Amino acid sequence: MNIGAAAKASGVSAKMIRHYESVGLLPPASRTDAGYRLYGEKDIRTLQFIRRSRDLGFSIEEIRGLVSLWQDKTRPSREVKAVARQHLDFLDRKLEELQSMKNALSHLVDCCHGDERPDCPILDNLAGAGNLTRM
Amino acid sequence: MNIGAAAKASGVSAKMIRHYESVGLLPPASRTDAGYRLYGEKDIRTLQFIRRSRDLGFSIEEIRGLVSLWQDKTRPSREVKAVARQHLDFLDRKLEELQSMKNALSHLVDCCHGDERPDCPILDNLAGAGNLTRM
DNA sequence: GTTGACCTTCCCATGGTTGGAAGCTTCAGC
DNA sequence: GCTGAAGCTTCCAACCATGGGAAGGTCAAC
Numbered sequence: 179m180n181i182g183a184a185a186k187a188s189g190v191s192a193k194m195i196r197h198y199e200s201v202g203l204l205p206p207a208s209r210t211d212a213g214y215r216l217y218g219e220k221d222i223r224t225l226q227f228i229r230r231s232r233d234l235g236f237s238i239e240e241i242r243g244l245v246s247l248w249q250d251k252t253r254p255s256r257e258v259k260a261v262a263r264q265h266l267d268f269l270d271r272k273l274e275e276l277q278s279m280k281n282a283l284s285h286l287v288d289c290c291h292g293d294e295r296p297d298c299p300i301l302d303n304l305a306g307a308g309n310l311t312r313m
Numbered sequence: 314m315n316i317g318a319a320a321k322a323s324g325v326s327a328k329m330i331r332h333y334e335s336v337g338l339l340p341p342a343s344r345t346d347a348g349y350r351l352y353g354e355k356d357i358r359t360l361q362f363i364r365r366s367r368d369l370g371f372s373i374e375e376i377r378g379l380v381s382l383w384q385d386k387t388r389p390s391r392e393v394k395a396v397a398r399q400h401l402d403f404l405d406r407k408l409e410e411l412q413s414m415k416n417a418l419s420h421l422v423d424c425c426h427g428d429e430r431p432d433c434p435i436l437d438n439l440a441g442a443g444n445l446t447r448m
Numbered sequence: 449g450t451t452g453a454c455c456t457t458c459c460c461a462t463g464g465t466t467g468g469a470a471g472c473t474t475c476a477g478c
Numbered sequence: 479g480c481t482g483a484a485g486c487t488t489c490c491a492a493c494c495a496t497g498g499g500a501a502g503g504t505c506a507a508c
Contacts, residue, residue, distance in 0.1 A: 182485065192486090193466065212473055214486055223440065230439045235414045238464075248436050258435050259427035262418060269415045276411065279370045280404045283397060292394035300393050301383050304365045305358065317454065327455090328497065347504055349455055373494075 181207075184217035188225030198228065203242055236265055316342075319352035323360030333363065338377055371400055 185192040195215075198204045204224065207215035217225075227248060231241045243261055247253045289299040320327040330350075333339045339359065342350035352360075362383060366376045378396055382388045424434040 180486075197465075214473080226441070227439050233414070234418050234439075235411070244436070244439065248440060251431060253431050253433070254429045255425055255431060255433035255435075256427045256429060258433045259422060259425045262422045262425070262435050266415065266418055266422060269411055269418065273408065273411050273415065276370070276404055276408050279368070280401065280408060283369050283401055283404065287394060287397045287401060290390050290394045290397070292391045294389045294391065296386060296388050296390060298388070298390035298393045300390075300397050301379070304362050304369075304379065305383060306361070315455070329495080332495080349504080
């Protein structure tokens with residue numbers, strides 16, 4: 179299985195497969211005589227693991243830890259849960275941040291009549307929160 | 314007003330003030346004979362405008378547009394509102410993405426007993442969503 | 449005149465991903 | 479056996495916003 183086929187099978191782009199190998203998230207793939215990377219079933223499973231972890235927003239470093247826990251058949255699930263909880267906290271913080279941006283901005287958008295006239299509460303607010311539409 | 318004082322007054326770091334100038338978001342500051350950048354009231358107001366825009370998550374390019382609308386006293390508020398709405402859509406998409414990550418992950422965390430035993434629904438799910446706890 | 453706080457420019461790093469360029473290999477069709 | 483397309487290789491650079499640090503100049507106060 180060449181890198182292109184592995185990319186299709188795993189849902190990870192060839193570019194990213196090479197990148198993950200370069201940062202040591204994947205062990206170096208075996209090669210053909212011509213230098214082409216070769217992948218087997220097990221590699222595909224690892225790549226899918228990585229992709230699903232990325233889909234949940236885990237960072238490369240977190241995934242590094244998850245993969246090693248995954249491969250350690252004697253890991254305590256406590257450790258996995260701790261990594262997941264920590265990431266959950268991160269997601270919560272990000273969500274809160276975005277949500278407050280959204281709240282502030284959608285309030286401003288609601289206040290702006292959005293026609294041909296130049297006066298605009300959005301710009302007023304950005305120019306100096308003190309003047310108008312203080313949230 | 315040197316760059317340090319401008320940074321304090323505006324809440325934008327000196328590093329970022331220089332960066333904004335280098336990418337043309339700010340006009341080049343005037344300089345002392347020694348080459349120190351000088352800032353006045355108007356510059357501070359622009360910097361605060363930029364900072365507040367960043368706080369709402371606008372990108373540099375979007376801010377470039379907002380600043381130019383701000384300075385154009387004849388702009389139609391329609392245009393400002395369009396920029397804001399577009400960013401609001403962006404925030405919504407990001408929020409949805411994070412929220413679905415959070416939902417999936419918190420479900421997995423709930424399923425994991427998190428003790429000394431090695432079996433772990435979180436890893437099982439990452440290893441192959443087909444097996445267990447399909448969302 | 450020295451010390452310490454400030455300023456300057458320049459380069460590098462982050463994180464995850466993507467893009468391109470230049471060159472080699474493989475394979476199918478003829 | 480030749481040709482062309484597609485796929486592979488490595489390397490380098492970009493995105494966005496931010497920060498760190500080095501090497502050196504400047505300004506104030508003591």
